[in-house]
Structure formats: C-alpha cells, structure tokens
Amino acid sequence: SQQGEEDPQALSIQEGENATMNCSYKTSINNLQWYRQNSGRGLVHLILIRSNEREKHSGRLRVTLDTSKKSSSLLITASRAADTASYFCATVTTGANSKLTFGKGITLSVRP
Amino acid sequence: KAGVTQTPRYLIKTRGQQVTLSCSPISGHRSVSWYQQTPGQGLQFLFEYFSETQRNKGNFPGRFSGRQFSNSRSEMNVSTLELGDSALYLCASSLEAASSYNEQFFGPGTRLTVL
Numbered sequence: 001s002q003q004g005e006e007d008p009q010a011l012s013i014q015e016g017e018n019a020t021m022n023c024s025y026k027t028s029i030n031n032l033q034w035y036r037q038n039s040g041r042g043l044v045h046l047i048l049i050r051s052n053e054r055e056k057h058s059g060r061l062r063v064t065l066d067t068s069k070k071s072s073s074l075l076i077t078a079s080r081a082a083d084t085a086s087y088f089c090a091t092v093t094t095g096a097n098s099k100l101t102f103g104k105g106i107t108l109s110v111r112p
Numbered sequence: 113k114a115g116v117t118q119t120p121r122y123l124i125k126t127r128g129q130q131v132t133l134s135c136s137p138i139s140g141h142r143s144v145s146w147y148q149q150t151p152g153q154g155l156q157f158l159f160e161y162f163s164e165t166q167r168n169k170g171n172f173p174g175r176f177s178g179r180q181f182s183n184s185r186s187e188m189n190v191s192t193l194e195l196g197d198s199a200l201y202l203c204a205s206s207l208e209a210a211s212s213y214n215e216q217f218f219g220p221g222t223r224l225t226v227l
C-alpha cells in the first residue's frame with residue numbers, strides 16, 4: 001500500500017516557471033525522499049530530508065517537511081524542458097524492517 | 113563508478129513459465145532491493161537483501177523469490193508467471209543495510225511482458 005500521496009497527479013507548466021509538488025503521508029517517518037523517473041526508466045534520487053529537518057536545498061530543488069501535518073513539498077525553480085518526468089515521494093517509517101514506500105507519482109510536463 | 117546494472121533489459125515470456133532477473137549493484141554496495149512497478153499499483157517493494165540474507169520482504173506471493181551472492185549481485189525469480197506479473201522490475205542498491213535510511217541507487221529496470 002502507498003504511504004505517500006502526491007498532489008497534484010499531473011502538472012503542466014511553462015519553461016522558466018516554478019513547479020511545486022506536494023506529498024502527504026500517514027504514519028511517523030524516519031525520512032522522506034524524492035525521486036525522479038524519466039519515461040519508464042530507472043529512478044534517480046533527488047533529495048532526502050530527515051524527520052528532524054524542516055527544509056533542504058539542492059541546486060534548483062527545495063524540499064520542506066512538516067511532520068505535524070505529515071506533508072512535504074518539492075519546489076523546482078526555473079524549470080527546464082529536461083525536468084519533464086514523473087516525480088515520486090517515498091517515505092521510510094521508523095522501526096525494524098523499515099523500507100521505502102512510494103507514492104503513485106506526479107507527472108510534470110515543462111513546455112519549452 | 114559504474115551504476116547499477118540489470119539484465120536483461122526486456123523479456124517476453126508466456127504464462128506458466130518462470131523467469132530470472134539479474135542485478136549488479138554499485139561496487140561496494142552491500143544492500144540490494146527489488147521493486148515492481150505497474151501502472152495500476154505503482155512502485156511496490158518486493159524484498160531487500162544484505163550480505164546474502166533477506167532482510168525484508170513485501171506483500172508478494174511465494175512465486176516471487178530472490179537471492180544475493182557473496183559479490184552482492186542479486187537475482188530475483190518469478191515462477192509460474194501470470195499476466196499480472198507484466199511490469200517494470202527495478203533493482204536498487206545502497207551502501208549499508210537498513211538501506212531505506214539512505215539514498216538508493218536504481219538500475220534502468222527490466223521490462224517483463226507476460227503473454
């Protein structure tokens with residue numbers, strides 16, 4: 001079963017605009033990760049934010065985490081056509097036998 | 113460093129057959145996880161191996177099995193294939209066990225089609 005639920009399911013923006021994607025989850029987590037997937041290929045890790053962190057940056061990416069609301073957002077600034085892909089949030093629960101549980105993903109289209 | 117490699121990249125089988133997929137992790141990585149991705153169910157965790165031991169298992173029937181070798185390479189096997197097993201099978205490696213606490217590196221996947 002999916003732990004993370006991304007929102008929106010699909011997003012279409014113009015090149016140069018910012019893209020914001022949201023993820024909500026249900027149970028306590030150790031960390032939350034965002035991945036990108038291009039057209040049915042392997043996933044690429046973008047960023048990991050731990051439960052005691054509130055915000056992280058990596059290049060044009062900014063991730064926030066609100067554990068009280070059980071939600072995270074991924075912001076891509078100054079989007080490019082090459083950012084067109086599916087984006088997944090994945091949560092890792094605390095405790096033994098933890099594993100990465102993915103949401104269904106967000107399809108981002110960046111129009112040139 | 114070479115990335116995670118998976119072979120074969122594409123596979124077509126018929127119902128009832130069995131299939132073995134292979135994954136070579138990044139050099140030095142000792143943990144390998146497998147995922148199934150379908151349009152309907154999304155990405156679902158199959159199992160994780162660390163130092164040749166299955167550390168964690170998802171909710172899949174016993175037809176799905178795996179193993180890891182001493183060089184960390186991993187194989188997964190699906191027996192008595194069903195149409196619903198058609199999917200992209202992704203392998204991911206990471207440095208340590210409790211792999212989910214760290215970044216995972218994914219291979220390109222094996223696209224399995226069951227006819």
